[in-house]
Amino acid sequence: MVNLKFPYAQRMAGLSGSAIRELFAFSAKPGVISFAGGNPGAFALPDAQVAHIASALLRDNGKAILQYGQTEGYPPLRQSLPGYIQDTFAAQVQEDHVLVTTGSMQGLDLLLKTLVNPGDAVLTESPAFLGALQAMSSYQANIVPVNSDDEGIDINHLEEMMRKWRPKLLYIIPTFQNPTGRTLSLNRREQVARLAARYKVVVAEDDPYRSLRYRGQHVATIKSFDEEGWVVLLGSFSKVVSPGLRVGFMAGDAQLMRRCAVCKQCTDVHTANLNQAIVDAYLRDGLLSPHIDRICSQYATLMDTMLSQLKEMPKKRHYTQPEGGLFIFVELEDDVRATDLFRKAVERGVAFVPGEYFYPEGGHHNTLRLNFSNADRPAILRGMEILADSLQQM
Numbered sequence: 001m002v003n004l005k006f007p008y009a010q011r012m013a014g015l016s017g018s019a020i021r022e023l024f025a026f027s028a029k030p031g032v033i034s035f036a037g038g039n040p041g042a043f044a045l046p047d048a049q050v051a052h053i054a055s056a057l058l059r060d061n062g063k064a065i066l067q068y069g070q071t072e073g074y075p076p077l078r079q080s081l082p083g084y085i086q087d088t089f090a091a092q093v094q095e096d097h098v099l100v101t102t103g104s105m106q107g108l109d110l111l112l113k114t115l116v117n118p119g120d121a122v123l124t125e126s127p128a129f130l131g132a133l134q135a136m137s138s139y140q141a142n143i144v145p146v147n148s149d150d151e152g153i154d155i156n157h158l159e160e161m162m163r164k165w166r167p168k169l170l171y172i173i174p175t176f177q178n179p180t181g182r183t184l185s186l187n188r189r190e191q192v193a194r195l196a197a198r199y200k201v202v203v204a205e206d207d208p209y210r211s212l213r214y215r216g217q218h219v220a221t222i223k224s225f226d227e228e229g230w231v232v233l234l235g236s237f238s239k240v241v242s243p244g245l246r247v248g249f250m251a252g253d254a255q256l257m258r259r260c261a262v263c264k265q266c267t268d269v270h271t272a273n274l275n276q277a278i279v280d281a282y283l284r285d286g287l288l289s290p291h292i293d294r295i296c297s298q299y300a301t302l303m304d305t306m307l308s309q310l311k312e313m314p315k316k317r318h319y320t321q322p323e324g325g326l327f328i329f330v331e332l333e334d335d336v337r338a339t340d341l342f343r344k345a346v347e348r349g350v351a352f353v354p355g356e357y358f359y360p361e362g363g364h365h366n367t368l369r370l371n372f373s374n375a376d377r378p379a380i381l382r383g384m385e386i387l388a389d390s391l392q393q394m
């Protein structure tokens with residue numbers, strides 16, 4: 001094979017991702033116990049129900065669904081979303097504040113495309129979702145990490161960074177954060193909204209795990225404290241219905257949403273009508289809540305299984321104890337490198353993601369992210385036993 005030298009754009013320079021792609025390719029191999037991805041468990045994917053809904057939709061409205069649709073969203077879903085957003089996120093939005101997106105990742109991409117020039121500062125809590133960091137890199141943003149602790153983003157550091165960098169955007173995952181599983185406290189949420197208004201920073205509030213709460217009380221969204229319109233809520237049906245349908249939404253200031261819609265038009269014209277109509281059926285026919293209840297009770301068992309195994313894990317210093325979501329974050333003793341543990345674990349058929357990939361500033365070699373949604377209870381017990389044994393040997 002000839003190794004052609006393609007004239008790549010400068011924006012590709014900051015995008016590596018090869019190590020992590022290899023890691024995910026390995027974890028998808030048959031027989032591997034994967035604590036690596038953020039995939040819903042197979043039991044959580046409602047294939048039979050979706051088949052039934054899709055066939056009814058095509059029978060009753062097939063010609064319209066198979067035609068081109070509107071960039072802003074399939075009209076029935078757009079009408080359903082304000083009520084869903086009110087019920088689930090306690091945020092009041094009107095139809096023209098909502099844009100349906102191809103997964104919530106697209107919501108972030110559109111915000112970056114709309115707001116960020118190369119070199120502009122974008123603040124992110126650190127550690128943060130790798131896909132979001134990659135999206136920021138692809139727009140050549142100056143990614144500025146903000147410290148976080150067990151209550152979420154550090155407000156004093158956030159204000160210092162806003163004052164210093166005058167960023168255009170803050171990216172934050174307030175609930176059952178990826179990768180840590182932490183939830184931002186109520187008080188800090190209010191302060192994030194207040195700082196955003198004071199420093200005129202758009203906040204991308206990425207909240208795809210909110211409904212996956214297994215215990216404790218819901219905490220009000222940052223958006224619910226937003227009086228002026230600086231906060232854009234990014235929502236997703238990936239974790240509660242199906243990631244393969246690629247349906248999400250963004251909800252924010254109407255004028256900003258119109259600009260994002262212009263960008264979406266030249267990206268993918270619109271999100272697939274059939275997929276939007278399927279999600280709309282979940283909302284309209286009251287199918288979403290019982291489905292979420294069902295999957296949450298199973299996820300809770302898996303999370304508790306992993307947490308109880310972590311109690312016995314050698315060489316750990318700290319691990320998060322989430323009340324929901326899909327991830328637990330582990331900090332090992334200072335001299336243990338998670339990539340060394342990864343190499344050992346992989347030889348024995350267990351995968352996870354070393355935590356260092358989630359820190360834009362680097363470092364944190366002694367951390368790892370564990371996902372518990374994609375293995376059954378016996379596999380979690382076995383996988384955790386292998387991790388403990390591998391650590392013991394190090």
Ligand SMILES: Cc1ncc(COP(=O)(O)O)c(C=O)c1O
Pocket residue numbers: 038102103104105106129131173178206208235236237238243246247248
């Ligand atoms: C914090 C966060 N945001 C967004 C996404 C992607 O969501 P979607 O499938 O809706 O694009 C993920 C997926 O892992 C995530 O963890």
